[in-house]
Amino acid sequence: MELLAFGDTGWGDELFRATLMTIAVSITAMLIGFSFAAIFTPLKLSKFKFLNLIANIYTTVIRGVPELLVIYLFFFGGSGAIMFVASMFGYNEYIEINAFVTGSFAIGIISGAYSTEVFRGAIQSIDKGQFEAAKVLGFSKFKQFYKIILPQMLRLAIPNLSNVWQITLKDTSLISVTGLVEIMRQSYIAAGSTRDPLFFYSFAAVLYLLLTFISMKLINKLEVKYSRGY
Amino acid sequence: MDFELMINSFPKLLNAAVITLKLLSVSLIVGLFIGLLFAILRLNKNIFINKFAYGYSYVFRGTPLLVQIFIIYFGLGQIESLRSSFLWVILKEPYWCAIIAFALNTGAYTSEILRSAFQTIKPGIIEAGKSLGISNKIIFYKVQIPIAIRQSLPAYGNEIILMLKGTSLASTVTLMDLTGVAKYIISTTFKPIEVFIVAGGIYLFLTFIIHNVIKFLEKKYSY
Numbered sequence: 001m002e003l004l005a006f007g008d009t010g011w012g013d014e015l016f017r018a019t020l021m022t023i024a025v026s027i028t029a030m031l032i033g034f035s036f037a038a039i040f041t042p043l044k045l046s047k048f049k050f051l052n053l054i055a056n057i058y059t060t061v062i063r064g065v066p067e068l069l070v071i072y073l074f075f076f077g078g079s080g081a082i083m084f085v086a087s088m089f090g091y092n093e094y095i096e097i098n099a100f101v102t103g104s105f106a107i108g109i110i111s112g113a114y115s116t117e118v119f120r121g122a123i124q125s126i127d128k129g130q131f132e133a134a135k136v137l138g139f140s141k142f143k144q145f146y147k148i149i150l151p152q153m154l155r156l157a158i159p160n161l162s163n164v165w166q167i168t169l170k171d172t173s174l175i176s177v178t179g180l181v182e183i184m185r186q187s188y189i190a191a192g193s194t195r196d197p198l199f200f201y202s203f204a205a206v207l208y209l210l211l212t213f214i215s216m217k218l219i220n221k222l223e224v225k226y227s228r229g230y
Numbered sequence: 231m232d233f234e235l236m237i238n239s240f241p242k243l244l245n246a247a248v249i250t251l252k253l254l255s256v257s258l259i260v261g262l263f264i265g266l267l268f269a270i271l272r273l274n275k276n277i278f279i280n281k282f283a284y285g286y287s288y289v290f291r292g293t294p295l296l297v298q299i300f301i302i303y304f305g306l307g308q309i310e311s312l313r314s315s316f317l318w319v320i321l322k323e324p325y326w327c328a329i330i331a332f333a334l335n336t337g338a339y340t341s342e343i344l345r346s347a348f349q350t351i352k353p354g355i356i357e358a359g360k361s362l363g364i365s366n367k368i369i370f371y372k373v374q375i376p377i378a379i380r381q382s383l384p385a386y387g388n389e390i391i392l393m394l395k396g397t398s399l400a401s402t403v404t405l406m407d408l409t410g411v412a413k414y415i416i417s418t419t420f421k422p423i424e425v426f427i428v429a430g431g432i433y434l435f436l437t438f439i440i441h442n443v444i445k446f447l448e449k450k451y452s453y
Binding site: 060061064065066067068069072073076077080166170171173174176177184187188191195196197198201202204205208209212213 | 307395396398399412417422
């Protein structure tokens with residue numbers, strides 16, 4: 001137990017900070033994922049075949065390629081790509097992006113592909129009459145979406161989004177390969193310096209279980225909230 | 231774009247894909263048995279057996295695969311009695327550690343898939359078997375299992391693809407699978423995009439084949 005003590009003697013405070021980091025990366029990645037979904041879901045539902053194709057390539061490639069490979073692409077290619085863009089604006093110094101940004105972006109793109117599929121499914125399963133009724137009542141396109149489609153879509157999407165959240169949370173463990181100190185990386189460091197990998201990796205597993213358990217409870221509450229009236 | 235590198239790295243990556251497929255097939259076969267066993271335990275009326283099976287699938291589905299591999303590869307070697315037992319022959323090999331972790335992981339997901347498939351079988355079908363005087367055992371093997379397999383094909387197809395992606399984690403325990411070799415080439419040439427296109431292309435090709443095989447099976451066994 002003294003291994004988990006807070007302060008200089010134990011790894012308690014380090015692991016606590018690492019847990020906060022995991023939560024921070026997961027939430028950032030999820031939000032980046034939502035912004036990707038906000039772009040690609042309309043493309044998927046668009047009437048134009050070309051736009052469909054772009055969105056389909058995005059979701060198929062990302063969901064068919066291992067997360068680790070995507071992370072390596074960003075880890076090794078990230079600063080190169082940024083420097084390339086910067087050099088077009090005449091900035092030629094070396095740019096290093098930090099592990100948090102690379103990691104959240106890589107996981108965010110993955111999570112976005114799953115979210116896109118969830119939102120597409122949710123919008124498609126809304127009764128067609130709802131769209132027509134909104135049109136007949138003279139709602140503008142914008143109001144139609146925010147007042148009628150979005151609330152219904154969220155109700156349908158939340159159970160599946162909770163799966164996406166679980167996937168995202170677990171995927172953040174892979175960012176440890178880039179050196180970002182989250183739960184996995186911190187356990188790796190602690191296991192290395194105390195020569196007690198069994199304890200620290202098991203403890204990491206417990207932390208992940210706690211995170212998934214607590215987030216499930218919170219999401220269930222959201223689900224109840226958005227199912228009012230059904 | 232360095233096309234020469236792409237062409238040169240293709241045979242290396244293809245070779246590595248063989249290891250990926252080996253890891254995938256062995257862990258899927260073992261995982262299927264584990265999954266079937268735990269699905270049957272989940273349907274057991276004894277509350278302890280039931281809770282045990284639920285706990286297994288909860289833990290393995292609630293933690294990242296990476297943690298599971300690390301516990302088995304780095305953690306188990308620490309137990310002195312394990313090191314001196316015959317099991318150490320298996321556990322000192324990263325290859326078998328990865329397969330154990332993958333099999334236990336996919337076993338947990340498979341047990342959930344099969345359980346829900348068993349539960350969606352209409353009671354009328356089982357009652358019909360009983361009224362024909364067929365024993366419970368034969369009903370289980372000849373009626374419930376084939377129907378459950380058909381029911382779970384689409385979900386199991388997804389699980390195979392998830393597992394294909396999961397095998398990439400073998401590269402974290404020194405195995406040179408497709409992702410491992412890709413990482414090696416990237417870190418020696420610093421050409422991530424080219425290697426990503428080739429390696430990702432191989433993964434997508436494998437996913438495409440698995441997807442179509444499952445689709446074919448679904449059609450063949452549809453009723």
